[in-house]
């Protein structure tokens with residue numbers, strides 16, 4: 001009889017521990033996942049279907065071995081595998097801009113092959129999203145677009161393999177930053193949930 005109760009207590013304790021640890025795990029996981037959006041998660045806001053990151057963001061590497069002797073691995077944006085043509089949506093509301101020739105106004109945003117540049121609305125510092133290697137643009141400079149708007153089609157301009165290169169740039173320190181451009185932007189994007197494509201204005 002005593003044996004029976006001991007055994008029962010053992011399982012009760014064990015179950016309590018399991019509940020405790022799993023609750024703690026999901027609590028911590030929930031908090032940390034709210035802080036940063038993964039590159040795959042972010043890709044879902046831009047492209048339809050299965051998201052594959054072919055080249056992740058890398059802004060620094062410590063050792064020569066890590067950085068590569070022959071190839072420079074540093075990458076200012078994220079590359080997503082994308083068939084041509086695939087519709088690309090803007091993850092943020094903003095204004096379509098372009099580097100002004102002869103001006104340094106958008107200097108870090110050098111015009112690159114098939115680029116669409118969106119200046120994010122509502123940021124304290126000028127913030128930009130760049131979409132490269134596009135085959136077609138449905139927006140023009142000066143257009144004000146809403147998040148979820150289809151801005152163009154993927155392509156392979158300036159690259160061998162068709163893919164979408166997305167870059168987030170902060171103007172002032174001329175630096176590309178990822179994966180948390182600003183918590184406000186990430187929160188805005190997350191809170192929007194499933195964005196439905198809307199027509200460009």
Ligand SMILES: [Zn+2]
Nearest residue numbers: 077078079165
């Ligand atoms: Zn790239």
